[in-house]
Amino acid sequence: MSDQYQPQPEHKFTFGLWTVGNPGGDAFGEDVRPQLSPADLVYLLGEVGAYGVNFHDNDLIPINATPAERASILKAFKQALAATGLKAPMATTNLFADPVFKDGAFTSNDARVRAYALHKTMHAIDLGAELGAEVYVFWGGREGIEVDAAKDPVAGIRYFRDALNFLCEYVKDQGYNLKFALEAKPNEPRGDLFFPTTGAYLGFINTLQYPEMVGVNPEVAHEHMAGLNFMHAVAQAWEAGKLFHIDLNDQNYARFDQDWRFGAQNLKQAFFLVKFLEDVGYAGSRHFDAHAFRTEDYEGVKDFARGCMRTYLILKEKAARFAADAEIQGLLAEIHADDGSMDAFKGAYTAAKAAALKAHTFDRIGLGARGLQYEKLDQLVNELLLGVR
Ligand code: GLT
Ligand code: MN
Ligand code: MN
Secondary structure, rough: OOOOHOOOHHEEEEHHHEHHOOOOOOEOOOOOOOOOHHHHHHHHHHHHHOOOOEHHHHHHHHOOOOOHHHHHHHHHHHHHHHHHEEEEEEEOOOOOHHHHHOOOOOOOOOOOHHHHHHHHHHHHHHHHHOOOOOOOEOOOOOOEEHHHOOOHHHHHOOOOHHHHHHHHHHHHOOOOOOOEEEOOOOOOOEEOOOOHHHHHHHHHHHHOOOHEEEEEOEEHHEEEEEEEEOHHHHHHHHHHOOOOOOOEEEOOOOOOOOEEEOOOOHHHHHHHHHHHHHHHOOOOEEEOOOOOOOOOHHHHHHHHHHHHHHHHHHHHHHHHHHHOOOHHHHHHHHHOOOOOOHHHHHHOOOOHHHHHHHHOOOOOHHHHOOOOOOOHHHHHHHHHHOOOO
């Protein structure tokens, strides 16, 4: 292995406790790996070279832990962070596993469940802040329906807004340095989830009381489940100043949420995603929200984690090659060439400009007849990715 692909802290590669700690059980079969403690998972992540570890409140502290159990788990976890130098840059709340949330948390029809969800989240925010988290993720795993008759979707949106406004005030009140990142998913585990795509959240954020505190956490697999171009969702979030976090993984379109190793399935999409993040200078965590195949033991889990980071770094190097490739850049220069003949029509509207543009005669046939050389360009990209240029 060449050193160039070794993860370094500045790459900001992070994993959730629930990712490398996933014991491999699924809807059809039992766990295949023993459950490791949070501290042991930190040591595993230290061994493979990750920068940080993220967690749900209950990944770290079981929901029914006694105060003494809580204290001892926390002590061991903090010792592991100190020993490995790992950071805990993101935290989140488990608002989906316990039966109390079977019909939603912030958007439950039951006011007692909605209040409990706020109570649980404030405690989880305290835990995240104590461990140094600066991003707090909201994935509404149970915020949705199987039965449309049961819920008013507009009420769901209002409840969710009320909860976020309340929690933004809570964070300000405590003086925490914490931003919120909303994570969309179209379905699973509910039949339909509210806010199914990153774009839906981008529209919603501006209706909040403190929109500057709230961004998004797009996940590859979730946009792929909806059949969307993930890089485009990320680009829109970036352009809006809302890309606070990102969940990297992989899977094919039209599947359930498989959460595979980054780059395991769609290398070309992964390439354009890495290229985008690196080109714009995204400075946040590169969080791998994925887990090892069920076929693996803990050596395989390390292979999985190393593979996520190594693929990212290889694709980052490919992006640099793309930028330095004279033939690709020459083609791009031709494709984007501007002969200046339309300069008079550019920029802000004026009545005179509109009149001149309306009066202009265009060579419509000639413009439509040009070949754009995208076949050549795409083949060059393929050859670059296949390692022959
Ligand atoms: C869960 C989900 C992920 C979310 C996590 C954060 S938990 O594994 O599938 O996409 O990011 O709550
Ligand atoms: Mn997922
Ligand atoms: Mn995720």
